[in-house]
Amino acid sequence: MHYALTGELRRCLIVDDEPSMRGILRRLMTAEGFECLEASSGSEALERLAAEPVPLMLSDFHMPGMDGAELLRQVRERWPHTAVVMITAISDVNLAVRCLDSGALDYLTKPFSIEEVRARVAQALEKRRLLLENQAYRDHLEERVSLQARKYEELFLASLQSLADALEVKDAYTWGHSTRVSRYAVAIARELGVPSPRLEQLELGSRLHDIGKIGVREGILNKEGPLTDEEYLHVMEHPVIGWRLLSPLLQEMPHALAVVRSHHERFDGCGSPDALRAGDIPLEARITAVADSFDAMTSGRPYRDGMPVDEAIAELRQCSGTQFDPQCVAAFEQAIARQTFPLPDWSVRRQTRLQIVA
DSSP states (O other), X not given: OOOSXXXXXXXXXXXXXXXXXXXHHHHHHHHTTOEEEEESSHHHHHHHHHHSOOSEEEEESOOSSSOHHHHHHHHHHHOTTSEEEEEESSOOHHHHHHHHHTTOXXXXXXXXXXXXXHHHHHHHHHHHHHHHHHHHHXXXXXXXXXXXXXXXXXXXXXXHHXXXXXXXXXXXXXXXXXXXXXXXXXXXHHHHTOOHHHHHHHHHHHHSTTGGGGGSOHHHHTOSSOOOHHHHHHHTTHHHHHHHHHTTTOTTOHHHHHHHHHTTOOTTSOOSSSOOOGGGSOHHHHHHHHHHHHHHHHSOBTTBOOOOHHHHHHHHXXXXXXXXXXXXXXXXXXXXXXXXXXXXXXXXXXXXXXXXHO
């Protein structure tokens, strides 16, 4: 008889409270080439399996203490790859159906013949083989789907980044702004101990925080001079524009979306678009507000030079508690002290600005 098992897998556990029945089954299974373990109760069977799992278990249904139904339930939960054949003393169709519904792969009714044992064991092990093959196939498919999903996600994120890069081409004076803001934001988040999944969303959100400027008139973005109040209000529509643009695309990334919508909120509640205050502002947005302002201050514009780093830090400190979250400002200073990222060179920024104006 072929049981689709070889070597160390040719083992079975026989569970019955009657020593004589265990002896009969042991002799039968030994003759079929199995190494047999024995247990006189459900609890002893669980101990045996915990110490040495087996591919096959033959178990009586009616036993004192833990009966076969409870043993079957626990075995299916803890050792799902063990094929279970239940043994009953009465020919009860309902009981057989109950066993099969609970996860047994077959059943025997006492008294039984050698041929019946062989047939039931062979059927149970064949079902086990098919189930394992099916599980392996599903695992393979899930791995392929997961790999394909990761590829699509990478392509999707790359497309979003290309869109952000295209926006910076449109606004020539802020080229590289989103990359620097993302770098600063991640450094702040690491100082604050932000966990990895949120850190990834922060990195994406800060890269895309200004994407709503795609809806701002180009003449305003590249205006060589301070903005009028009307123009400023128009520019400040970009968080909501960006949030509306990305909401259908980033439904599974709420922290990234929060950055896009709320990075112009103020700690004192006087920001936009929702006038959120302090802890009501998402942490990722509070972090990005510091990073965004620092880069804006240290970057040159057509109408002004970029600030030196020490002056920009002093400005962040002065606005700590009003415009910015004090913890985020302190974390940024710690990141700078640790030199975890390159800082802007003020002289280079000023020279670049002069070349643009010239």
